[in-house]
Amino acid sequence: MTDLSTMTDLSTKILERQRLIRYRYGGWLIAVLIMIACLLGLDSWLPPPLEKPRQTSVLVLDARDRLLRSFTVAGGLWRLPARVAEVDPLYLRMLLAYEDRRFADHSGLDPLALIRALGQWLWHGRPVSGASTLTMQTARLLEPHPRTLAGKIGEMLRALQLEWRYGKDEILGVYLTLAPYGGNLEGIRAASLAWFGKEPGRLTPAEAALLVVLPQAPSRLRPDRFPERARTARDKVLVRMGRLGVLNAQQVAEARQEPLPTRYRPPPFLAPHLADRLRTARPDTTLHRTDLDRDLQHTLEALARQQQAQLERSASIALLVVENRSRRVLAYLGASDFFDARRSGQIDMVRAIRSPGSALKPLVYGLGFDDLLIHPETLIDDVPSRFAGYTPTNFHHTHAGQVTVREALQQSLNIPAVAVLAQVGPARVASRLREVGLPLHWNAAHPQPGLPLVLGGVGVTLEELVTLYVGFANGGTVAPLRFGPADPQPVGQALLTETACWYLAEILRTAPTPGNVLTPGSVASPHPIAYKTGTSYGFRDAWALGFDADHTVGVWVGQPDGSPSPGHYGRNTAAPLLFRIFDLLPVPTAQVQAPPPGTLLVSRDQLPERLRYFRSAVDTPAKLTNTPPLDITFPVAGSTVELPDRDGTLADLPLVAKGGVKPLRWLVNGQPLNASGWRRDAFWAPDGEGMARITVFDQSGQSADTDVWIRRGQ
Template identity: 75%
Template sequence: MPALKHPLLRHRRIGYGLAALVIITSVLLALDGILPPPLDRARQTSTLVLDAQGRMLRAFTTPPGVWRLSARSDEVDPLYLRMLLAYEDQRFELHPGVDPLAVVRALGQWCSQGRIVSGASTLTMQAARLLEPHPRTMSGKFGEMLRALQLEQRYRKAEILDFYLTLAPYGGNLEGVRAAALAWFGKEPTRLTPSEAALLVVLPQAPSRLRPDRFPERARAARDKVLLRMAQLAILSEQQVIEARQELLPTHLRSLPFLAPHLAERLRTTQPATVIHRTFIERGLQHTLETLARQQQSTLELNSSLAILVVANRDRRVLAYVGASDFHDSRRAGQVDLVRAVRSPGSTLKPLVYGLGFDDLLIHPETLIEDVPTRFGDYSPTNFRNTYAGQLTVREALQQSLNIPAVAILEQVGPARVAARLREVGLPLHWSKAHPQPGLPLVLGGVGMTLEELVTLYVGFANGGLIAPLWFSPTDPAGSEQRLLTETACWYLGEILRSAPVPQNVVGPASVARPRVIAHKTGTSYGFRDAWALGYDADYTVGVWVGRPDGSPSPGYYGRNTAAPLLFRVFGLLPEPAGQPVAPPPDAVLRVQREQLPERLRYFRTRPARETVNAPPLTLTFPVAGSTVELPERDGVWAELPLSAKGGVKPLHWLVNGRPLAAAPWRREAFWQPDGAGSARITVLDQVGQAASAEVWISRGE
């Protein structure tokens, strides 16, 4: 009977064992599903901003303040990987996460010598500990082994190695081999010397004790130990080891790349969930311009700064973005992004006003215009130097940036219309409390704009009048083009601005490396608070702002002597246009002498102030400029709109949208009956040539 019982017991034990194995396996599988490997630390990497070629411009620390740069095994030097595996885990490709041979060896040494002689940690176990830090206890080590087995079941060997390469500590707040290579050697880990690779292999073993900037002898001994081990394993030759041991260790931590910091901060703020921000920044150009900006500080007023923006015309890619002269200079408000600061644009809007005048057939480049003291209602502008040129051509008036002709043209184009057109193409003007509505001071800087907005406008001039947002990143939404000016008007502007006189202090090889055809315009705001220079050629548009970030004046510093030299130096750093430097004129361009122009384009009349000295200022009291007027409408017939003026010298004459209105000339009131809803420009003229205008919107009311 006992003999019969024995096989049954054996089978029963086997059955119990298999059942236990099934239960254990089921429990482990259930735990694997319930407690997956924690990957939060591997995913919480530093936000990176990259240039057009994918190179780092700037990195941001993780919330705990750690430089943790994602790294992959195919992005590091193969020699470093060979040395790492040979030194840390020679059977990495063979074991399932835990190396049984290493465990047996470590236990044997511990039993025979009563202390730990060598560890049994595999790279997978180290990756598990880096993903889920825990105390170095026996229970912690056991949990680490389970996590290692779990990682091996879920991920490929290359992915596990990536966890280690991203999270391994290298001293201070450095984590990951990429951050370590940049901070210790000032380069990416794609090409490392044997000495550098050996140091990066050993540093994670004791990152605080082996820091070469603090404990150079310890670091050298640890590095040399790795090198000698590599020679024993025939990974390095004896000569390579000798040369590597003679190589000096780094003595300090380098700063990680720090270029285009304002753009980087802008992208991170607008897209906080994005880890990798790609840009179109040309790294070499950006570095050169930031260096140039810091050098230029010495020529500026105390606490002054500057901003530079460079854009490729064809697709509006932003190639360089300098938001301040020195990001780290708090005296100059270096961390304020002056590319986006609202400032007075000075005279930089004059080309737009002239362009609208070209499109309205009010003027031609050869039209004669007066630059004499003139009063426009109660507004009496003066020129920059309080001198007047008399009669000259529109071309000369824009090239010399004279104020009286620009205001005279704006008076007929309409400031409300200028503001509305800019708003329609996505460039709304910023109004101050002193000038809350569009008025004639607009053309002389009586509004607010940013460097980014002005550069967008000038890129539009370069692209034949089409306006679209600038393109900072490939992830930016594609903005649709909207027409602001005709190609003909832009061609006139380009021809005029290209032949504008270049300031004397920018002529010469030190400022312009190669001669090129540049259309440029300078501007200076009231009180010398802002100095501007905008320019474009066939391929690029450049904008420069110089001033004090707090808006205080810088007497004697204006666009022509401060911003223009920098503008031309920037163009000297850009490649020459690949195609024709100047586009051929459109068919509608009139390239004729003044005598051959149509009669109405030969002369643009401005009335000198001496004719109005004794006349009370003429003002339009109703309707108010920029307002919306609701009028009743029945069966297609609109109610009349009352018009009212004050001051001036009778008789008065009224115009609506440029057409005379039948009205009693000896009264200061008139009535106009619209024929539909829409914009209307109302003008009143008096006997001595004063004029007042308002642009309003007519809508249907009750």
């Protein structure tokens, strides 16, 4: 009985103890669960403020992901995004060894460092060393706070939160993006570019040591302002790296001898107009990849700044370089000096609407080839003419007489080009360009462009002209240019046939080279270029466009405000720059393409009758009211003139006219005489005996001619 009672009491006590244990520990468990729930709630309610590392500078990169330009964030800060994989491993080893040796093992707080710091504080009565981990420093960069006990506790909690949410490389990436390096520099990429002029992928030990220590006191340790402080701090890091075995003694000694950077380098600033264009087109994008070649872009920008010294103080230069097959833009220069307000440097002249001068002539001739109106060997007249009330004149106010279409295009004669356009039709030219995505711009008061179109009487942009010439180089197929891999693959549309483009390329490739550039095929200019120049009315725009098998280049020179630049025209101003640019490009493997099948390669005498001569539809020569008729008074028509023989050379033949409107222009056998147009007489030096046709034109469009026989006098 007693045993049974004892056992009952024992069971009762055990049950009571179990209830007590469950009560006590259950309470603790509930408390822990409540605490965890609160922490999770706080973590969800107060997530880490990651807006700052996401608000990085907008970057514009070249085809090899090299930086062309970056834009500042709020506050004028250069904050370039950085990832662990993009940074030199030596720098990372030095950073962790100097700042947080147990970074890979702790969970945001380093207990050993905390115990050491607390002990030193109690022993010395003041803080002696810190216990901040890189995670804690990252938390402080994300959320700056006063250096108080409350601020430090908040920093620790944020560090734990970061470790809970993110991996080590992500936390380190935030630090590498936000760490301050002096001035307006944030992040290791901005610092490396500013202090060393390079990305942080490859750093010397001395460079790495400086970047390790700069964030500790970025303003006080700036090497350009306080070089001795910066050197002392850098060498301190190097010595510690030697003690920790990160560097050997020789590396430490050599690194300490390396000079400090003495100046602050601004971030790269290349292709600024294209960068602005891409940023405006895609404002929510922070990374813009282009197809540009940074080395070529840098060289051409320097070349343009050098060339602008030969221009007016307000003149500028724009250019494009395009790879023909892919239509990728390799270089883009909107102005020769972005920061020069006198030159309106921030206006993108690649997209400015300007008069093309003669740059559209190849298209008009190409359409004439396709319409079987003309052939390169077709004869065409360059004489004073009026077309439906329009009287064009040549650039030099002279006339070449009868020339081939090849010569007319190579010499950029205006009257033959207008004659061809009159039959091709200016409205048709504008329509064909509009169909392939290259609309012309003209005065809204006129519903359609007229014959002046071919001489620059419409508006185009450099981008549109280059697109057109890339089409010539691609057999007549026109498609938009590509500025970056994000642009869609262009779909081409036929503008001309391959045969017409081959004729154009062959004519323009064999055109005389401007006298102030090297001859194509020489050592310095190793390959021929099919090129065309243009000059707008009043010397406002100078153009040069050219292509070879691989590349097309377009150059514009002028004053952005439209002011004239007398003496500067396409041939003497833009063409030399065009040839210099081609000298910087690779020489094509195939320099001259074979003609397409069916191309008519014959001499003029072998042409079909309808292609031997071009008959232009012109009005009768202009007659001014009350203007005396133009006539040749000497030599008399049909006469035979004997000229003295002076040691095998015939004496000069005087030519005399009356009437007409000066200036007068003289032709003999279709060749212009170099004579003053403001006199009514001229002199011609015959090269032998025979018949000569003498022609004179006046300003009003009147003409007179005569045939005479030249005989050697006794």
